[in-house]
Amino acid sequence: MIKYLKHILVGFFVLIITIAKADEGMWLPQLLAKLNEKQMKSMGMKISAADIYNINKGSLKDAIVSFGGFCTGEVISSKGLVLTNHHCGFDAIQNHSTLDNNYIRDGFWARNNGEEIPNKGLFVTFIVRIDDVSRKVLIGVTGSMSESERQSVIDKNIAALRKETKQESYQDNFVRAFFEGNQYFLFVTETYKDVRLVGAPPSSIGNFGKDTDNWMWPRHTGDFSMFRIYAGKDNKPADYSPDNVPYKPKKSLSISLDGVAEKDFTMVFGFPGRTMEYLHSAAVDQTVRVNDPVKIAIRDKALAVIDAYMRKDETIKIQYASKYAGISNAWKKWQGEILGLTKTNAVEKKKAYEAEFQKRVNTNPIWKSHYGNLLSDIEIMYKELEPLGRSRDYFNEVISKIEIFKIAAQFNNIINAKGKSNYDVTVARAKERLEDTYNEYNAEVDEKLFAVLMEMFYNDQPNEKLPNELDIMYKEGDGNFSVIARNFFQSTELDNSEKIMTSFDKKVTQLSEGNDKAIELFRSLLSNYSERVSQKLNKVQDEIDKLQRTYMQAQMDVFKEKTFYPDANSTMRVTYGNVKGYTPRDAVKYDIHTYLDGVMEKYKPGDYEFDVPEKIRTLYQKKDYGQYGQNGKMPVCFIAMNHTTGGNSGSPALDAYGNLVGLNFDRAWEGTMSDINYDPSICRNIMVDIRYVLFIVDKYAGADHLIKEMNLVHPKKK
Numbered sequence: 001m002i003k004y005l006k007h008i009l010v011g012f013f014v015l016i017i018t019i020a021k022a023d024e025g026m027w028l029p030q031l032l033a034k035l036n037e038k039q040m041k042s043m044g045m046k047i048s049a050a051d052i053y054n055i056n057k058g059s060l061k062d063a064i065v066s067f068g069g070f071c072t073g074e075v076i077s078s079k080g081l082v083l084t085n086h087h088c089g090f091d092a093i094q095n096h097s098t099l100d101n102n103y104i105r106d107g108f109w110a111r112n113n114g115e116e117i118p119n120k121g122l123f124v125t126f127i128v129r130i131d132d133v134s135r136k137v138l139i140g141v142t143g144s145m146s147e148s149e150r151q152s153v154i155d156k157n158i159a160a161l162r163k164e165t166k167q168e169s170y171q172d173n174f175v176r177a178f179f180e181g182n183q184y185f186l187f188v189t190e191t192y193k194d195v196r197l198v199g200a201p202p203s204s205i206g207n208f209g210k211d212t213d214n215w216m217w218p219r220h221t222g223d224f225s226m227f228r229i230y231a232g233k234d235n236k237p238a239d240y241s242p243d244n245v246p247y248k249p250k251k252s253l254s255i256s257l258d259g260v261a262e263k264d265f266t267m268v269f270g271f272p273g274r275t276m277e278y279l280h281s282a283a284v285d286q287t288v289r290v291n292d293p294v295k296i297a298i299r300d301k302a303l304a305v306i307d308a309y310m311r312k313d314e315t316i317k318i319q320y321a322s323k324y325a326g327i328s329n330a331w332k333k334w335q336g337e338i339l340g341l342t343k344t345n346a347v348e349k350k351k352a353y354e355a356e357f358q359k360r361v362n363t364n365p366i367w368k369s370h371y372g373n374l375l376s377d378i379e380i381m382y383k384e385l386e387p388l389g390r391s392r393d394y395f396n397e398v399i400s401k402i403e404i405f406k407i408a409a410q411f412n413n414i415i416n417a418k419g420k421s422n423y424d425v426t427v428a429r430a431k432e433r434l435e436d437t438y439n440e441y442n443a444e445v446d447e448k449l450f451a452v453l454m455e456m457f458y459n460d461q462p463n464e465k466l467p468n469e470l471d472i473m474y475k476e477g478d479g480n481f482s483v484i485a486r487n488f489f490q491s492t493e494l495d496n497s498e499k500i501m502t503s504f505d506k507k508v509t510q511l512s513e514g515n516d517k518a519i520e521l522f523r524s525l526l527s528n529y530s531e532r533v534s535q536k537l538n539k540v541q542d543e544i545d546k547l548q549r550t551y552m553q554a555q556m557d558v559f560k561e562k563t564f565y566p567d568a569n570s571t572m573r574v575t576y577g578n579v580k581g582y583t584p585r586d587a588v589k590y591d592i593h594t595y596l597d598g599v600m601e602k603y604k605p606g607d608y609e610f611d612v613p614e615k616i617r618t619l620y621q622k623k624d625y626g627q628y629g630q631n632g633k634m635p636v637c638f639i640a641m642n643h644t645t646g647g648n649s650g651s652p653a654l655d656a657y658g659n660l661v662g663l664n665f666d667r668a669w670e671g672t673m674s675d676i677n678y679d680p681s682i683c684r685n686i687m688v689d690i691r692y693v694l695f696i697v698d699k700y701a702g703a704d705h706l707i708k709e710m711n712l713v714h715p716k717k718k
């Protein structure tokens with residue numbers, strides 16, 4: 001009986017430890033051997049940390065790229081084929097699309113290397129090695145320095161370090177701060193700038209369910225696209241040239257055809273953008289109460305305007321598709337974030353953690369003298385931040401959604417560069433950016449956005465002293481923002497791309513007198529914001545950054561039993577966790593897999609979000625899944641407990657052996673607060689099952705020449 005009880009207790013104990021430690025965390029690949037390998041193995045991993053990160057021979061990290069600096073991609077063939085998400089390749093796909101050759105709607109498949117399409121400005125970056133340079137970066141830094149003094153010492157140290165770093169001529173390096181500036185790492189990189197579009201499914205597959213399904217589980221999206229890295233004849237990075245050849249990688253991922261089952265080990269390798277896991281409860285509270293709601297409210301309105309135009313005009317739909325998706329994406333995430341933070345009592349949990357922190361600090365005289373007032377100091381600063389942060393959110397959201405201000409900003413840059421040595425460069429850059437902006441610009445949509453958003457900006461901030469120009473416009477338009485917008489657009493030329501771009505140099509001379517109404521208003525909004533908000537905000541933010549850096553160090557000192565991972569900062573990370581369903585709310589349980597059956601359940605003929613291509617419907621009827629189906633069904637997506645964030649889009653999900661099993665593209669709605677407070681009960685990442693990707697490439701697109709490049713394996717049938 002006692003023996004039996006002991007077993008139960010041991011089992012119980014192990015369970016608590018794994019629950020407390022597993023899953024959360026975005027780890028540095030070079031530290032896995034020291035910090036994580038043991039746990040990863042206990043969770044099912046069959047390879048070693050040295051197979052993941054090794055600077056002496058090809059390892060998994062050599063197959064992972066930062067895709068354009070905003071997503072992740074992975075090399076999946078010995079000929080430099082790269083897999084990423086559809087929404088990561090979307091700009092490239094959109095840029096090559098016209099009404100007649102609509103790759104967004106119809107998809108695109110190059111039949112051979114010659115048909116692969118170059119993409120100006122697109123690049124991929126490999127990480128060659130990662131070095132800890134904390135000591136060298138922090139030489140000469142003292143606690144009494146102001147933030148700007150500290151930063152200037154650090155900048156100098158970093159500049160010197162970067163110069164003396166040993167690397168090949170075609171390599172580059174950068175240094176990043178970790179743990180809010182308590183540690184620094186240097187990354188040696190190789191960047192390839194000739195990256196060509198190879199294939200993309202139609203949006204009805206690659207973005208199936210669009211914004212309705214975005215951030216949601218159960219999900220049925222084939223969110224992938226394919227590119228190829230081209231190199232010079234020596235396999236080294238080279239600018240685009242028709243003579244470049246497919247890149248031969250140090251490592252490419254093998255692809256498993258065996259899928260995953262509940263509890264299987266998975267890890268996700270990629271470039272997560274930004275998380276804030278170590279904030280004070282006051283910061284979390286402010287996000288939920290102030291910042292997220294303001295941003296959501298403004299985007300509610302912007303999205304309604306753009307959506308109405310997109311639905312009635314095919315050209316606007318193409319022009320605004322990418323913008324709309326971007327605005328809607330964060331908008332929806334913030335809503336999930338509020339929901340999750342509230343539901344899991346994140347603020348209360350943080351407060352309990354802070355109470356424990358304070359208790360421990362008070363028992364240790366040295367800690368007490370360093371950290372005794374830390375929590376209350378932070379709280380005071382967040383009180384000061386609140387009104388400033390709210391104004392910042394209003395300003396940023398409104399100004400960035402009205403595009404005439406984006407155009408005016410380019411002319412403002414030109415005006416500011418007048419008489420300076422960078423004038424010509426500024427004009428050339430402005431011209432390029434304006435071309436891009438005007439390509440996706442519709443003045444009617446913008447005027448409506450101006451009317452709706454300026455009304456919010458003006459009326460919803462009654463206590464703010466806004467620029468005089470706005471008051472005058474308000475009076476002239478009798479407080480009616482449709483009239484105010486009409487008057488405004490009639491008195492500017494910036495909404496007329498032809499007028500501006502056909503004789504650009506002449507226009508530059510003319511407009512840089514600053515006497516266009518849009519440029520005038522933009523300049524006064526900007527200077528008003530600077531005086532009213534940003535100068536004070538920067539000071540408060542500096543103070544918070546400094547306190548937060550101390551708080552970070554303090555947490556690491558005080559909670560010695562905890563292994564800390566640094567917040568995401570767009571550097572390479574590994575996260576791991578088991579495949580697992582979840583219970584989003586009472587009586588609802590989510591499975592780990594979705595199938596093509598679910599696509600057909602959602603199918604709405606001709607619908608903007610839920611149409612299904614005829615070929616898929618036929619393949620479904622015939623159950624023609626080839627080697628990609630499982631038990632007569634076609635798997636589509638699955639979820640697991642990997643801790644991911646924005647930037648992990650396109651990240652590979654690897655099995656216990658390091659084979660590719662999935663393509664990360666999203667998180668589940670209830671758990672998007674993992675950026676601020678990961679909670680294993682509801683935080684799940686969403687991946688396309690790699691077999692669905694292969695099925696689409698092979699059976700749907702008939703691009704079996706791509707399948708032949710890949711190394712397909714059966715790890716479970718060994």
Ligand code: ARG
Binds near residue numbers: 087210329
């Ligand atoms: N939510 C995912 C991410 O954060 C996917 C976004 C693209 N899809 C979309 N329907 N907007 O990037």
Ligand code: GLU
Binds near residue numbers: 644646648649666
């Ligand atoms: N879709 C996100 C991205 O573009 C990844 C999902 C997430 O935020 O976790 O990076």
